Amino acid sequence: MSATSQGTRERLLSAAQEELIEGQGHLEMQAVARRAQVSVGLAYHHFGSKAGLIAAVVEDFYEHLDEAAFGGAKLSASNWADREKARIGAYVAFHYEHPFAPLVIGPLSRAPEVLDVETGFTSRQLAGGARMLEAAQRDGIVPGNLDPHLTIALMIGGIRQALIGALTADRRPDPARLTGDIWAFMAAALRLTAKSPPVKSKATRRGRF
Secondary structure (H helix, E strand, O other), rough: OOHHHHHHHHHHHHHHHHHHOOOOOOHHHHHHHHHHOOOHHHHHHHOOHHHHHHHHHHHHHHHHHHHHOOOOOOOOOOOOOHHHHHHHHHHHHHHHHOOHHHHHHHHHHHHHHHHHHHHHHHHHHHHHHHHHHHOOOOOOOOHHHHHHHHHHHHHHHHHHHHHHHHOOOOOOOOHHHHHHHHHHHHOOOOOOOOOEEEEHHHHOOOOOO
């Protein structure tokens, strides 16, 4: 993809996100093209359809979330528990600060064109989280009798529901307090001891819930 084509695509994604926010989950291709200052034909050329454009906007959101809190995140901590709590903090902060987040985890999550994107992201999180827990079990941080696949599924589901409640509340809870509450839930679910050993293995350092 040429630099010009890539720039057009990024303008369309930004314009579509703004239209979705203003329209509470609805957009029209003509309005997106007008906001991006391109022809509607170019919008269809890049994304094929309105559904394809919406899916691409949501995919872009999740790519940035991954960079902020998961695979691309640079989280400094002296031990595993502090690192994972910092990851929760980055996850919460990203959703609090991103104007598109309430739509992604709310109304748009039920849209047919978004389901494949949601499913793909969740599947990657479940697989990565299970590997992270398996590495933590090998390092003696997490008890070996926990099922990593079931545990990570329960944790991801619980965190998502907590975040939905926070973002849709009349008054959002303090992000630091929300991070602490979520981490207390995770630490109890993982049966962590009061002191977490230092981060040791490469696999554990790159872990993700």
